[in-house]
Amino acid sequence: MTYLRPEFRHPQLPVNELGYSRKDYEGALSTLCAGCGHDSISAAVVQSMFEMSIEPHRVAKLSGIGCSSKTPTYFLGKSHGFNSVHGRMPSVVTGANMANRDLIYLGVSGDGDTASIGMGQFAHAVRRNLNMVYIVMNNGCYGLTKGQDSATADVGSCSKKGEPNKFEAIDLAGVALELGATFVARSFSGDKDQLVPLIKAAVSHRGFAFIDVISPCVTFNNNPGSTKGYEFVRDHLEATGTVDFVPMREEITACYPNQTSEEVTLHDGSVVHLCKMDDKLNVRSRNSAVERMKNYKDRGRILTGLLYMDPDSQDLHDSIDSSKKPLRQLGEKELCPGVAVLQNINDSLR
Amino acid sequence: MKPTDTNNPEYYHKVVDCQYACPAHTPVPEYIRLIAQGRYNDAYMINWESNVFPGVLGRTCDRPCEPACRRGRVEEEPVAICRLKRVAADNKDSEAIAAAMPAIPTRKNGKRVALIGGGPASLTVARDLMPLGYTVDLYDNQPAGGGFMRSQIPSFRLPATVLDQEVNQILDMGVSAHFNTYVDSMKSIIDKGYDAIFVGTGAPRPKDLKLPGREEAEANIHLGIEWLASVAFEHTKAIGKKVLVLGGGNTAMDCCRTSLRVGADSVKCVVRSPRADMKASPWEIEDSEREGVEMFENHTPKEFIVEDGKLVGMRFELVRAEYDANGKRSLVPTGEPDVIMECDDICVAVGQDNAFPWIERDVGIEFGQWDMPVVDRVTFQSSRPNVFFGGDAAFGPENVITAVAHGHQAAISIDLFLNGHSVKNRPAPGVTLVSQKMGVHEWSYDNSVANDLRYAVPHEDVGLSVKDRKLEVELGFDVATAVREAARCLNCDAQTVFEAPKCIECDACIDICPTDCLTMIDVTDMEDEAQLRPQLKMPATNETQSLFVSDSLQTSRVMVKDENVCLHCGMCAERCPTAAWDMQKFTYHVSKAGACAVQEEEQA
Ligand SMILES: Cc1cc2nc3c(=O)[nH]c(=O)nc-3n(C[C@H](O)[C@H](O)[C@H](O)COP(=O)(O)OP(=O)(O)OC[C@H]3O[C@@H](n4cnc5c(N)ncnc54)[C@H](O)[C@@H]3O)c2cc1C
Numbered sequence: 030m031t032y033l034r035p036e037f038r039h040p041q042l043p044v045n046e047l048g049y050s051r052k053d054y055e056g057a058l059s060t061l062c063a064g065c066g067h068d069s070i071s072a073a074v075v076q077s078m079f080e081m082s083i084e085p086h087r088v089a090k091l092s093g094i095g096c097s098s099k100t101p102t103y104f105l106g107k108s109h110g111f112n113s114v115h116g117r118m119p120s121v122v123t124g125a126n127m128a129n130r131d132l133i134y135l136g137v138s139g140d141g142d143t144a145s146i147g148m149g150q151f152a153h154a155v156r157r158n159l160n161m162v163y164i165v166m167n168n169g170c171y172g173l174t175k176g177q178d179s180a181t182a183d184v185g186s187c188s189k190k191g192e193p194n195k196f197e198a199i200d201l202a203g204v205a206l207e208l209g210a211t212f213v214a215r216s217f218s219g220d221k222d223q224l225v226p227l228i229k230a231a232v233s234h235r236g237f238a239f240i241d242v243i244s245p246c247v248t249f250n251n252n253p254g255s256t257k258g259y260e261f262v263r264d265h266l267e268a269t270g271t272v273d274f275v276p277m278r279e280e281i282t283a284c285y286p287n288q289t290s291e292e293v294t295l296h297d298g299s300v301v302h303l304c305k306m307d308d309k310l311n312v313r314s315r316n317s318a319v320e321r322m323k324n325y326k327d328r329g330r331i332l333t334g335l336l337y338m339d340p341d342s343q344d345l346h347d348s349i350d351s352s353k354k355p356l357r358q359l360g361e362k363e364l365c366p367g368v369a370v371l372q373n374i375n376d377s378l379r
Numbered sequence: 380m381k382p383t384d385t386n387n388p389e390y391y392h393k394v395v396d397c398q399y400a401c402p403a404h405t406p407v408p409e410y411i412r413l414i415a416q417g418r419y420n421d422a423y424m425i426n427w428e429s430n431v432f433p434g435v436l437g438r439t440c441d442r443p444c445e446p447a448c449r450r451g452r453v454e455e456e457p458v459a460i461c462r463l464k465r466v467a468a469d470n471k472d473s474e475a476i477a478a479a480m481p482a483i484p485t486r487k488n489g490k491r492v493a494l495i496g497g498g499p500a501s502l503t504v505a506r507d508l509m510p511l512g513y514t515v516d517l518y519d520n521q522p523a524g525g526g527f528m529r530s531q532i533p534s535f536r537l538p539a540t541v542l543d544q545e546v547n548q549i550l551d552m553g554v555s556a557h558f559n560t561y562v563d564s565m566k567s568i569i570d571k572g573y574d575a576i577f578v579g580t581g582a583p584r585p586k587d588l589k590l591p592g593r594e595e596a597e598a599n600i601h602l603g604i605e606w607l608a609s610v611a612f613e614h615t616k617a618i619g620k621k622v623l624v625l626g627g628g629n630t631a632m633d634c635c636r637t638s639l640r641v642g643a644d645s646v647k648c649v650v651r652s653p654r655a656d657m658k659a660s661p662w663e664i665e666d667s668e669r670e671g672v673e674m675f676e677n678h679t680p681k682e683f684i685v686e687d688g689k690l691v692g693m694r695f696e697l698v699r700a701e702y703d704a705n706g707k708r709s710l711v712p713t714g715e716p717d718v719i720m721e722c723d724d725i726c727v728a729v730g731q732d733n734a735f736p737w738i739e740r741d742v743g744i745e746f747g748q749w750d751m752p753v754v755d756r757v758t759f760q761s762s763r764p765n766v767f768f769g770g771d772a773a774f775g776p777e778n779v780i781t782a783v784a785h786g787h788q789a790a791i792s793i794d795l796f797l798n799g800h801s802v803k804n805r806p807a808p809g810v811t812l813v814s815q816k817m818g819v820h821e822w823s824y825d826n827s828v829a830n831d832l833r834y835a836v837p838h839e840d841v842g843l844s845v846k847d848r849k850l851e852v853e854l855g856f857d858v859a860t861a862v863r864e865a866a867r868c869l870n871c872d873a874q875t876v877f878e879a880p881k882c883i884e885c886d887a888c889i890d891i892c893p894t895d896c897l898t899m900i901d902v903t904d905m906e907d908e909a910q911l912r913p914q915l916k917m918p919a920t921n922e923t924q925s926l927f928v929s930d931s932l933q934t935s936r937v938m939v940k941d942e943n944v945c946l947h948c949g950m951c952a953e954r955c956p957t958a959a960w961d962m963q964k965f966t967y968h969v970s971k972a973g974a975c976a977v978q979e980e981e982q983a
């Protein structure tokens with residue numbers, strides 16, 4: 030007669046380097062529909078942060094509006110959180126990040142929140158290479174407002190309402206590549222084996238890390254005729270390869286003989302190891318990623334996995350040479366250097 | 380890998396750990412819920428159907444259910460199942476219970492059955508056969524019914540009123556009881572022309588310690604079970620000031636605590652083995668120590684010391700336990716000087732044996748190893764087809780609940796046998812499986828999981844207890860505590876039932892499951908469960924617990940559930956968009972005597 034998640038966990042639940050178990054990374058019980066893909070992505074976030082032994086207080090999770098944007102309540106209950114206005118999450122992250130570069134910024138958005146009302150905001154966060162992880166929980170509809178087609182719905186795809194969508198879909202991964210994102214991936218909520226290492230790599234990446242996660246809306250867009258339902262996505266899925274996120278100290282596991290291996294070392298020394306199923310992909314080449322995505326799309330397939338990454342990218346702080354320290358660590362003198370300094374600046378501009 | 384056959388009633392039965400572990404398979408979670416609802420009569424009757432002596436067992440049961448209880452795997456301690464049972468017995472309405480007793484046919488079926496021994500095994504046979512119209516004669520050498528429950532289990536653990544009520548409940552069905560009647564010849568019973576004979580005479584012969592000084596000290600050496608019976612029937616009313624009790628089982632504990640109540644100032648309980656190997660239940664040891672009994676381990680008795688023809692003490696050799704490669708224990712002297720303990724009296728409580736001097740060896744009842752009758756483990760039939768054994772008499776000393784379980788099975792055999800059926804043809808258990816879903820977030824059982832730790836049962840003041848042999852020590856839960864303790868039960872009979880064709884593989888159940896019981900996995904290359912166990916989301920290391928493996932899903936993976944620490948919280952079913960998971964109440968009732976007749980009638 031209650032709907033409460035019990036407190037008990039598996040008695041042998043493992044702990045990470047900090048002595049925390051997965052439970053320490055959980056949030057409140059989800060109020061999303063039973064079976065919503067978004068909940069699986071939340072579980073993947075929990076798993077990733079646990080495995081990376083990240084102290085929860087070092088993470089700030091920010092979102093806009095939508096079922097997807099509600100999810101930060103359902104993971105990382107001990108981290109910072111900001112549930113902003115519809116489509117405005119990128120601006121809030123920009124501000125927060127400028128004020129304190131030491132936190133890990135995890136932006137969570139929906140296809141409506143990003144590809145419609147927030148498109149302009151999104152574009153600028155990408156082109157500035159803001160140091161953040163940006164996850165879009167992409168269900169091809171506005172789940173929260175009862176399933177209207179969103180801008181990522183494919184032409185001809187039908188939601189529960191039954192009307193085929195008339196308009197060309199925006200491919201957010203493509204947009205991110207076009208606008209200069211330095212880490213771009215696509216995944217599926219139902220494939221944690223792929224999603225978890227991608228989130229871990231995205232967290233380690235310095236710069237704008239974008240993951241478009243197809244995440245079925247079980248209530249409004251999981252019907253025959255929809256291209257974002259569980260069954261359709263599973264049937265049309267292809268992967269660029271198996272991604273392995275390898276922290277600095279660990280050994281890299283070998284690929285199967287028929288796969289080619291590609292490794293990318295990140296600025297913190299960890300390695301993203303890709304056992305490629307598509308050896309035409311070069312993950313360091315934007316053009317290769319764009320070409321491959323188009324190739325699969327033309328064949329009616331959905332290409333998932335790591336698409337592109339530039340480990341040497343300069344993030345926004347590097348570009349504008351902003352304070353190395355979080356603003357809150359600066360003294361009054363440094364933050365407010367006085368009339369004389371202002372005068373100097375003004376003079377230099379005359 | 381084969382999918383699990385959940386149509387086999389034993390699969391879900393095993394998930395209800397307590398019920399499965401109970402020799403009589405009492406439906407524990409069902410009665411715990413009834414207690415929480417204040418439905419004590421219903422809770423009592425559910426117990427009575429299975430275990431016949433809820434009031435007795437709610438105080439004295441060996442409780443094999445508790446070490447099995449799932450709660451003990453999830454946190455520290457199991458549900459206080461036994462003490463909850465007592466709550467049902469304590470709070471029942473006697474008239475309502477009397478009214479709920481089965482009707483006894485006035486027209487008998489013409490078949491006569493003799494029960495030898497009046498303990499729980501025989502009484503259970505009577506309980507099952509009387510409602511079917513049998514004529515039952517019971518013979519026991521004691522002045523009243525109950526067997527060891529009366530002569531051995533002391534009143535401070537089991538008040539006579541509780542025992543009387545539950546024994547009489549059966550005798551009042553019209554059993555013709557012949558008390559104070561020792562049966563000294565099986566032939567004489569056979570000659571009375573009974574259609575069937577049940578032997579429930581227990582294991583009444585105490586083991587002795589033949590050491591130097593034994594004969595000279597005879598007046599002050601008491602054999603545990605004889606002495607306890609003598610106190611119970613008030614032939615013995617006193618013991619010396621300083622008492623030694625030899626032995627580490629429950630009989631020893633009862634001797635210690637009884638000694639304190641009949642005059643001893645100091646009681647030392649001395650065991651040969653390390654304390655950890657003592658056979659007594661942990662709570663019996665705890666209760667004894669709380670009353671001031673001192674425990675001595677690794678003391679092997681050597682000699683009864685007698686001065687001027689009177690016992691004055693006992694000499695012990697000090698030993699330590701050593702274990703060989705196979706884990707076999709031997710007690711090796713440490714070489715330290717012997718220990719001498721002074722005493723006025725000694726109780727020897729080092730075990731008991733069966734004894735059948737009264738069964739002639741030419742009546743067709745075969746005896747085997749250790750001079751024990753050859754008895755079938757399932758049917759309880761002896762080599763003489765109309766003679767059945769049960770309780771401690773069948774396979775050696777056990778406990779009350781085992782005697783009851785034997786009694787039920789023996790009654791089934793007797794009924795089958797006397798109706799011309801094969802005793803091998805056991806009736807199937809009665810099972811049902813019913814969805815508990817009431818609505819959104821609503822189940823017919825309380826699926827929330829209480830965090831409370833086990834509640835302790837209050838005890839009578841020690842000072843008062845040791846002055847009065849009949850004053851009950853354990854006071855039982857009050858209703859408020861009982862309700863809280865009942866809430867700790869995880870409702871293991873609310874089964875997680877999975878229908879593979881409905882599953883859309885959205886992962887919702889796997890993500891929500893608090894104890895990581897669930898995994899979706901490709902098992903095509905796996906040969907057996909052993910290969911699967913380590914690969915689950917949480918490796919399934921408890922091999923005593925089953926894995927559920929579903930039929931193949933759309934992606935040709937399967938759903939696997941490790942039953943080990945499932946909380947039966949229903950979150951998986953709650954989060955499943957297609958109701959592929961459902962919480963369904965499983966009932967399992969062991970069939971009783973007469974079920975065959977019913978099944979036949981239904982078929983006809
Ligand atoms: C000290 C002690 C404490 C115990 N405490 C517990 C406890 O707390 N919980 C628990 O579950 N179990 C306990 N037990 C064990 C339990 O009492 C027995 O396992 C159980 O009573 C066995 O039941 P039964 O029906 O087989 O035989 P019994 O209860 O032994 O009954 C057999 C009856 O047959 C009579 N009898 C024997 N031979 C003849 C004959 N030839 N003619 C006529 N009558 C005869 C006996 O006198 C006795 O009355 C205890 C045992 C002892 C010794």
Ligand SMILES: Cc1ncc(C[n+]2csc(CCOP(=O)(O)OP(=O)(O)O)c2C)c(N)n1
Nearest residue numbers: 095096097115139140141142170171172173
């Ligand atoms: C400024 C503003 N405009 C419109 C809305 C109504 N609204 C709420 S959620 C939403 C769309 C959410 O879609 P998406 O981001 O895809 O999230 P989903 O629910 O599908 O996860 C809209 C249009 C709003 N809350 N605020």
Ligand code: SF4
Nearest residue numbers: 062065096172246247
């Ligand atoms: S409406 Fe759709 S997106 Fe929103 S919670 Fe329900 S299933 Fe998820």
Ligand code: SF4
Nearest residue numbers: 397448449868869871
């Ligand atoms: S939790 Fe309840 S149902 Fe489960 S084993 Fe324990 S007493 Fe039985």
Ligand code: SF4
Nearest residue numbers: 892945946948949951
């Ligand atoms: S009932 Fe379901 S969710 Fe709850 S512990 Fe058991 S398997 Fe997990």
Ligand SMILES: [Mg+2]
Nearest residue numbers: 139140168170
């Ligand atoms: Mg959406």
